[in-house]
Amino acid sequence: MKTNTASPVFRVAVRGEAILTNPRFNKGMGFTTEERKAFGLTGRLPSRVNTLDEQCERAYGQLLMRDTPIRKNSFLQSLKEQNWVLYYTLLRRHLRELTPVIYTPTEAEAISNYSHLFRRSEGLYLTFAGQDSMEEDFLEQTKGKDIDLIVCSDSEAILGIGDQGVGISAAKSVLYTVIGGINPSNTLAVVLDVGTNNEDLLNDPLYVGWPQKRVAGSAYDEFIDKFVQLVRKHFPHSLLHFEDFGVTNASRILKRYHDAHAVFNDDIQGTGAVTLSGIMAAIGVTKTKLADQRYIIYGAGSAGVGITIQLRDAIVQADGVSVEEANSKFYLVDKYGLLKTSLGEDKIRETQKPFVRTESEWEGDSQTSLVELIEKVKPTVLIGCSTHAGGFTEDVLRTLVKHCERPIVFPLSNPSRLVEVHPTDAMKWTDGKALIATGSPFEPVQLPDGSFYEIAECNNALIYPGLGFGALLSKSRLVTDSMILAGAQKLASLSPALHANNPSTALLPDFADAPEVNLEVAIAVAVRAAEEGSALEEWASSVKDDEGKVSVDLVRKKAEELVWKPIYGQYVYDLEGEK
Numbered sequence: 001m002k003t004n005t006a007s008p009v010f011r012v013a014v015r016g017e018a019i020l021t022n023p024r025f026n027k028g029m030g031f032t033t034e035e036r037k038a039f040g041l042t043g044r045l046p047s048r049v050n051t052l053d054e055q056c057e058r059a060y061g062q063l064l065m066r067d068t069p070i071r072k073n074s075f076l077q078s079l080k081e082q083n084w085v086l087y088y089t090l091l092r093r094h095l096r097e098l099t100p101v102i103y104t105p106t107e108a109e110a111i112s113n114y115s116h117l118f119r120r121s122e123g124l125y126l127t128f129a130g131q132d133s134m135e136e137d138f139l140e141q142t143k144g145k146d147i148d149l150i151v152c153s154d155s156e157a158i159l160g161i162g163d164q165g166v167g168i169s170a171a172k173s174v175l176y177t178v179i180g181g182i183n184p185s186n187t188l189a190v191v192l193d194v195g196t197n198n199e200d201l202l203n204d205p206l207y208v209g210w211p212q213k214r215v216a217g218s219a220y221d222e223f224i225d226k227f228v229q230l231v232r233k234h235f236p237h238s239l240l241h242f243e244d245f246g247v248t249n250a251s252r253i254l255k256r257y258h259d260a261h262a263v264f265n266d267d268i269q270g271t272g273a274v275t276l277s278g279i280m281a282a283i284g285v286t287k288t289k290l291a292d293q294r295y296i297i298y299g300a301g302s303a304g305v306g307i308t309i310q311l312r313d314a315i316v317q318a319d320g321v322s323v324e325e326a327n328s329k330f331y332l333v334d335k336y337g338l339l340k341t342s343l344g345e346d347k348i349r350e351t352q353k354p355f356v357r358t359e360s361e362w363e364g365d366s367q368t369s370l371v372e373l374i375e376k377v378k379p380t381v382l383i384g385c386s387t388h389a390g391g392f393t394e395d396v397l398r399t400l401v402k403h404c405e406r407p408i409v410f411p412l413s414n415p416s417r418l419v420e421v422h423p424t425d426a427m428k429w430t431d432g433k434a435l436i437a438t439g440s441p442f443e444p445v446q447l448p449d450g451s452f453y454e455i456a457e458c459n460n461a462l463i464y465p466g467l468g469f470g471a472l473l474s475k476s477r478l479v480t481d482s483m484i485l486a487g488a489q490k491l492a493s494l495s496p497a498l499h500a501n502n503p504s505t506a507l508l509p510d511f512a513d514a515p516e517v518n519l520e521v522a523i524a525v526a527v528r529a530a531e532e533g534s535a536l537e538e539w540a541s542s543v544k545d546d547e548g549k550v551s552v553d554l555v556r557k558k559a560e561e562l563v564w565k566p567i568y569g570q571y572v573y574d575l576e577g578e579k
């Protein structure tokens with residue numbers, strides 16, 4: 001990664017039409033008179049020179065002319081294709097307002113209409129049918145680039161909307177830049193197109209992906225492995241981020257490469273980390289311990305099991321209980337109901353096994369409903385990642401609050417329309433007692449006393465950019481569980497609810513503060529990496545003080561130097577420069 005100084009000079013080898021159509025270098029009306037001369041642009045632009053502020057004002061005005069979120073999303077997509085500095089500056093200045101436009105919930109709509117909204121390709125598309133030329137295609141796209149971060153998806157389980165064939169990697173990659181401070185030139189979004197089982201897409205003549213049924217089994221594994229090995233061969237120090245893979249593949253792939261390369265599965269590990277932070281904040285409010293809770297996880301897929309494992313490990317670490325005892329605090333519910341031994345092997349996934357309840361505990365019970373389960377277990381925490389919109393009914397919430405003074409309720413399914421319970425209803429049905437966080441953004445909820453309760457957005461995007469930046473900063477060869485835990489603990493420590501003297505404050509920081517928060521997360525991750533030996537040795541030595549201890553100040557300094565900021569700088573035309 002290249003660092004930025006306050007007013008950098010860039011040597012650029014692209015000129016004329018080519019620089020105007022290259023979003024990395026294009027400044028549009030921001031090119032100075034001298035630059036216009038040097039780069040052959042004088043006649044290609046109207047005469048005025050605009051500042052970045054003026055360009056932002058114009059772009060924001062144009063954005064506001066779009067009257068629906070999806071039109072705004074399309075506008076921003078175009079802007080990204082034109083001018084990165086302007087695009088990222090605009091996002092940064094209106095982060096709270098625009099995150100829901102470029103991410104959940106609007107991005108779900110954009111992805112489900114990907115083929116119809118498609119205007120221009122971005123990133124790398126690797127298709128199962130074209131795998132013979134995979135290395136060639138990969139090198140063609142990455143030639144001369146210094147790739148630090150690769151975000152890939154096979155699009156089987158996009159947000160809560162299922163198999164979409166193609167999509168998501170680019171949106172997740174953008175957040176690494178706008179929130180995590182990773183230089184977009186050093187990132188690569190990859191679509192791993194192995195087909196789709198979505199009949200609507202297969203029957204759509206405009207579908208842009210490979211119009212075949214999804215490849216599965218060993219052919220699928222070999223395709224993924226071919227890709228991962230290419231990444232390892234050509235970018236051995238990169239971070240490889242997996243997003244929205246199907247539930248049976250996600251954990252298998254993570255396990256396969258976890259100890260070989262810096263890999264990260266966002267739905268499993270990112271969601272686990274942000275949810276742990278949210279729960280730590282909530283128990284800070286209720287003044288209890290992680291080990292004191294009884295947890296119902298509704299929807300035991302990638303996110304549900306990822307959350308469970310992260311919470312379980314934190315209980316073991318923080319409260320000193322055994323793994324078995326910590327496991328026993330979790331009740332996982334999936335589409336067949338509570339996970340218990342009588343369900344039979346075929347209905348229980350490998351990852352769910354440690355949390356399956358024994359038959360003796362449930363003797364005589366046929367499959368219990370969620371309400372019956374709550375009656376019996378008296379949980380203090382109810383987490384939803386089921387994609388079952390409205391799964392937390394009035395009955396569910398009223399039963400929950402009967403047995404718990406301040407129930408912790410996290411309906412995390414995305415996009416907004418799939419939320420297990422709308423926060424307004426959750427508050428109404430718990431008489432204003434619930435501590436709530438959701439997966440997509442929601443407006444504050446008015447409480448019976450007239451005050452407003454801020455709904456925290458418990459979305460992995462609040463933490464993965466910082467986790468990734470911390471791993472890259474420390475040049476770690478692996479992303480370890482303890483690095484992730486350090487990031488989650490840092491995020492929890494920044495919870496507004498723990499600092500404000502106001503019980504109605506959100507459990508997690510606002511997305512408007514996500515860049516600052518993620519910088520702190522990144523520092524915590526890099527410090528842990530240096531302490532535990534995951535960081536590159538040379539880098540770890542460079543952040544140690546005279547006594548050989550890792551210095552947070554030195555790590556902070558390095559982090560601040562590395563953060564990419566959307567600024568134009570001055571361009572000098574140079575044939576040997578960047579292109």
Ligand SMILES: NC(=O)C1=CN([C@@H]2O[C@H](COP(=O)(O)OP(=O)(O)OC[C@H]3O[C@@H](n4cnc5c(N)ncnc54)[C@H](O)[C@@H]3O)[C@@H](O)[C@H]2O)C=CC1
Pocket residue numbers: 157158159160161244246247266267271274298299300301302303304333334335336384385386387388391412413414415418438439440458459460461
């Ligand atoms: N807030 C956040 O940061 C995140 C939220 N999510 C959301 O969580 C949801 C699930 O995502 P993944 O875990 O990746 O998908 P997944 O497909 O791996 O898991 C979903 C699980 O829910 C189960 N399920 C389906 N219907 C159910 C029902 N009626 N009752 C109980 N369980 C049911 C499925 O069998 C599956 O095991 C999605 O809506 C996704 O957007 C996922 C990742 C991060």
Ligand SMILES: CC(=O)C(=O)O
Pocket residue numbers: 104158159160244266267414439459460461
């Ligand atoms: C947030 C996210 O990763 C998901 O909903 O899949």
Ligand SMILES: [Mg+2]
Pocket residue numbers: 159243244266267
């Ligand atoms: Mg996801």
